[in-house]
Amino acid sequence: MLKINGLSKTYENGVKALNNVTLDIPKGMFGLLGPNGAGKSSLMRTISTLQDADSGSITFDGIDVFADPQSLRQRLGYLPQDFGVYPRVSAYDLLDHMAILKGIDNKAERKEAVDGLLAHTNLYQHKKKAVSGFSGGMRQRFGIAQALLGDPDLLVVDEPTAGLDPEERNRFHNLLVSLGEEKVIILSTHIVDDVSELCPNMAVLAAGEILLEGNPILLTNQLNERIWRKTVSQEEAIEIEQNLSVISKRLFAGQTIIHVMADQAPEGFETAPANLEDVYFSTLHSHRNAA
């Protein structure tokens, strides 16, 4: 549905934010996973027609996005990473205002759309409250409500879960899942669980390049029987890192758990089921080592 071909962008300060990005994104939820500075927001803004590229093309359902941005905008909903300052107006009035900007001129139709979206995002009971007083989770749900005005076929949501507490994040995930499989939904995130919980398709972006693309389950299965685990002290961890291909190191109950990728068990390691975090970290790790 959404085809991105050879997209590159270098900012005026010389930062190469996108380096020959090619992606074919089908309907459903697509996870764009990458660390800070990877180029996620740059890509999302370019898809959303807010900035240009130096080279490459984007088409959505046959629309050439650079040649005909207006047609794309009519089918697009976008939740930017920084949604900016919220005015002290009620959720209802703000969404109503945004609906007017979106071109929903008929009053009855607009009321139905605004009420419906506030209900869908679980904000109906708060509709008279100022958005400026909303919690982080409520703001992000409001952000989805405004992005859904006009029933877009393409929804771009840029790091919507950053900063949400686990309960809010869970609620937000459920909202995203409720949007169904008929839209193209691109979700950018640096949180692996966002992708593993939500996305049948994903790509890893780092330093402006697509490093990996595919189905999270298949990608994870490819690492099965190659991931080994050991619980160690911090000193031991440092020593192991000098000798083995350590892909992740995490703390659990004050102890360090190391994941290593290898064809055979290193001395003292036990087998561990592969997970998407292993996929992500091993991809970033081998990219760093190649650089």
Ligand SMILES: Nc1ncnc2c1ncn2[C@@H]1O[C@H](COP(=O)(O)OP(=O)(O)O)[C@@H](O)[C@H]1O
């Ligand atoms: N408007 C800009 N001008 C110059 N550099 C930018 C601009 N926007 C982003 N960058 C740089 O481009 C790189 C990618 O940024 P960004 O797309 O925001 O990545 P992400 O969203 O993955 O954190 C970073 O090095 C960032 O500092």
Ligand SMILES: [Mg+2]
């Ligand atoms: Mg970003």
